[in-house]
Amino acid sequence: MKKVYIVSGEASGDLHASNLVRHLKSLQSDIVFRGMGGDKLAEQGMEIVQHIRDTHFMGFTEVLCNLHTIFRIMKTIKKDIQEWQPDLVILVDYPGFNLRLAKFIKSLNIPIVYFISPQIWAWKKSRIQQIKKYIDWMLCILPFEKDFYQKEGYMNVEYVGHPLMDEIADIIGQPNNLKEKLHLREDKPIIALLPGSRKQEIREMLSEMLKVIPTFPNYQFVVAAVPHISIDFYMKIIGKQNVKIIKEKTYELLNIADAALVTSGTATLETGLFGVPMVVCYKGNILSYYLAKQLIKVKYISLVNLILDKPAVKELIQHECYADDMITALSPILHDKYYRDAIKQDLKLLHEKIGGKGASQKAAKIIIEKFF
Numbered sequence: 001m002k003k004v005y006i007v008s009g010e011a012s013g014d015l016h017a018s019n020l021v022r023h024l025k026s027l028q029s030d031i032v033f034r035g036m037g038g039d040k041l042a043e044q045g046m047e048i049v050q051h052i053r054d055t056h057f058m059g060f061t062e063v064l065c066n067l068h069t070i071f072r073i074m075k076t077i078k079k080d081i082q083e084w085q086p087d088l089v090i091l092v093d094y095p096g097f098n099l100r101l102a103k104f105i106k107s108l109n110i111p112i113v114y115f116i117s118p119q120i121w122a123w124k125k126s127r128i129q130q131i132k133k134y135i136d137w138m139l140c141i142l143p144f145e146k147d148f149y150q151k152e153g154y155m156n157v158e159y160v161g162h163p164l165m166d167e168i169a170d171i172i173g174q175p176n177n178l179k180e181k182l183h184l185r186e187d188k189p190i191i192a193l194l195p196g197s198r199k200q201e202i203r204e205m206l207s208e209m210l211k212v213i214p215t216f217p218n219y220q221f222v223v224a225a226v227p228h229i230s231i232d233f234y235m236k237i238i239g240k241q242n243v244k245i246i247k248e249k250t251y252e253l254l255n256i257a258d259a260a261l262v263t264s265g266t267a268t269l270e271t272g273l274f275g276v277p278m279v280v281c282y283k284g285n286i287l288s289y290y291l292a293k294q295l296i297k298v299k300y301i302s303l304v305n306l307i308l309d310k311p312a313v314k315e316l317i318q319h320e321c322y323a324d325d326m327i328t329a330l331s332p333i334l335h336d337k338y339y340r341d342a343i344k345q346d347l348k349l350l351h352e353k354i355g356g357k358g359a360s361q362k363a364a365k366i367i368i369e370k371f372f
Contacts, residue, residue, distance in 0.1 A: 005086035006035040009094035014038035016163040023364035102134035161359035169357040189258035196263035211323035269303040312346035
């Protein structure tokens with residue numbers, strides 16, 4: 001029997017790690033899994049020591065305010081790894097936590113695979129030294145990351161493709177009856193609202209997104225709720241406004257959406273791969289924002305624009321991210337066919353750059369070949 005410990009701290013990591021676990025089990029049936037994760041990993045049979053509902057902190061100041069909780073979780077995970085003595089640890093994204101944890105794991109002489117590379121090409125490039133010291137193998141999901149690592153002298157790296165394609169390839173373009181299920185109007189096009197995955201960003205972004213609704217009476221607005229946050233939380237923000245909420249059907253929604261307002265993060269790539277013209281929104285704690293602005297050295301905040309290396313979709317950041325700005329950015333998407341078609345053409349190119357499905361399976365094969 002082989003023991004694998006997985007550490008994932010966010011909803012997207014939980015999703016991608018669960019697919020990785022599924023493929024690992026299909027290749028080698030005697031592996032048992034334990035670690036930090038969410039409902040998706042639990043569904044794959046992983047024993048959850050720490051649930052991700054307690055790990056969602058966003059921005060510098062928010063992390064500082066929750067250091068006690070973070071240290072407590074770190075202590076719990078370290079103790080559990082030491083006692084369980086896994087044959088391998090797989091760290092999934094979540095770099096602020098996982099790279100600190102890696103140093104401890106390495107002191108126990110346990111090999112480490114990092115699945116979904118930290119975005120050190122954007123900021124904290126110095127973290128390459130930690131990766132060289134502590135990470136035995138890096139599995140990248142963005143096409144330019146392998147070259148970045150190798151130019152920095154780290155050779156134990158492989159580009160496996162983006163695991164999102166495993167999730168969405170069979171959904172894109174397929175008909176679904178979501179409008180009927182949700183009692184949505186067939187004659188009104190849909191604007192999807194994706195306000196983020198953490199309570200603080202949902203509270204901030206959704207309240208601003210909702211102010212856009214009266215300007216577009218010929219459209220229906222639908223909020224994509226994340227699995228680990230209750231519908232009641234969303235309803236307190238929405239109040240009596242005529243907005244539908246869906247939970248755990250984000251991809252089905254994007255498959256029928258005509259446009260979207262999306263909080264910056266993995267959701268921008270998800271929306272782009274479904275070919276949905278979008279406005280990318282980001283507004284955080286003011287101190288966190290200005291600190292990030294000094295540290296992050298990239299031209300764009302959305303993965304869509306970063307991968308395409310051009311401003312394919314409009315980005316509204318901080319003081320430019322209010323309802324009036326969203327209305328101004330959304331209007332040409334809805335009313336200017338030339339502008340809309342240009343975005344959709346860029347999103348087709350995004351699809352080509354990301355490639356097809358199979359990332360999780362490829363990652364699983366590499367792990368089995370190199371560590372079992």
